[in-house]
Amino acid sequence: MxxxxxxxxxxxxxxxxxxxxxxxxxxxxxxxxxxxxxxxxxxxxxxxxxxxxxxxxxxxxxxxxxxxxxxxxxxxxxxxxxxxxxxxxxxxxxxxxxxxxxxxxxxxxxxxxxxxxxxxxxxxxxxxxxxxxxxxxxxxxxxxxxxxxxxxxxxPSTVAQVGKRSVIAWNGSLEAVRAITFAIPILLRSESTLVVTVGSHDIQPSGENVVEYLKCHGIEAESMTVPLERESESSTLLAVSFAFGADLIVLGAYTRYRTGRPVFGSMTAEMIQQTKTPVFMAH
Known part of the structure; x- marks a missing residue:
């Protein structure tokens, strides 16, 4: 059994x-x-x-x-x-x-x-x-x-590996949840996973809650919240991903607006356009 x-x-x-x-x-x-x-x-x-x-x-x-x-x-x-x-x-x-x-x-x-x-x-x-x-x-x-x-x-280009070091862009949306759920097969094989929340918004469930959820699937991850210091959420996320050495970013695509929470619609377009890191998306 x-x-x-x-x-x-x-x-x-x-x-x-x-x-x-x-x-x-x-x-x-x-x-x-x-x-x-x-x-x-x-x-x-x-x-x-x-x-x-x-x-x-x-x-x-x-x-x-x-x-x-x-x-x-x-x-x-x-x-x-x-x-x-x-x-x-x-x-x-x-x-x-x-x-x-x-x-x-x-x-x-x-x-x-x-x-x-x-x-x-x-x-x-x-x-x-x-x-x-x-x-x-x-x-x-x-x-x-x-x-x-x-x-x-x-x-963005030819890659030698995907998902060895993964960053999850977390904003508490349904689309982000779908992206994480779909990405579990890759995250299970990741050597390191980082859950990133951009901005000072009070996101619920929190990034720490995501870490706990992933642990139920045997995935070890860490969580961090970063202030919006650059011109956009996407550039801030890319800077964090680059510092982390990420070869994959997991992202909910075209997040719908909910009052008081960040919107990933513009971030989606910018992340599709960027040429640095592979992106795993779900809507």
Whole structure:
């Protein structure tokens, strides 16, 4: 019975399916690498999603379709190359308890496909494009955060590790609670976790209460409250995270307003835009 309960706990506290939207842009490699890195750790299935233009019979539409197919082939080749570096030689195999991968090439609008497939994923992984010509955040990121009820991992660049030293941005909101709950599989593997409250607001439950909650899950953490000394909550949080050596920030996205409590709406936008630290978000 003890073994059965332990097995159930492991299953509950894990990521088993990761969705990685790919668009044939310069950030695809970083997203693929991070997804495979986490996938290997959690023995997960990595599902790459590529949205190609819907078929059109006219000449212009035909050219668009052929260009889309060419780009899709390049994206598939890039994904397969990354998979092979992790010992996955064939896409589509479904081995339980082992890292595996699949590639979905579907017609339609990327944001709509993410809303559909993201709802049945444990984590959605994006990387920020390097090119300033590409919009960031784009509608696909917004769709993942607002339309899937699943957590989103945003990467500013290629990473070698995620979540070894984690900072939790705490403001007592429902969104922050969801982010922490979703992040437990990563926090269980963190070497150090710091719960940070920005500002002088009386937050309830407090950061110390969060520490006690995490301890129930076997996660050792510390709590601190920092004054708002910089131009914004996000810059203060980033300064604390940098001093802590964080490689992940856990944050509730688009926190709703409640009187007398800080609002993370503007912080969400600023944390998506920042280029220093991966961010794990949930709405």
């Amino acid at each position: 003890a073994r059965l309960l332990a097995a159930r706990e492991v299953i509950q506290m894990s990521f088993r399916k990761l969705l990685v939207p790919l668009a044939g842009v310069d950030s695809d490699s970083a997203a693929i690498g991070a997804a495979l890195l986490l996938g290997r750790e959690f023995e997960a299935r990595i599902e790459a999603l590529y949205a190609r233009p819907a078929r059109d019979q006219d000449s212009v539409g035909g050219e668009i379709e052929r260009a889309g197919l060419t780009r899709a082939n390049r994206v598939r080749a890039l994904f397969l190359s990354g998979c092979k570096s992790y010992g996955i030689d064939e896409l589509g195999s479904r081995a339980a308890g082992k890292l595996s991968a699949s590639f979905l090439e579907l017609p339609g609008i990327e944001a709509d496909l993410i809303a559909e497939h993201g709802r049945l994923s444990d984590l959605i992984v994006f990387a920020r494009p390097h090119s300033t010509d590409l919009p960031w955040p784009n509608i696909s990121v917004q769709s993942a955060l607002r339309e899937t009820a699943r957590p989103v991992l945003l990467l």
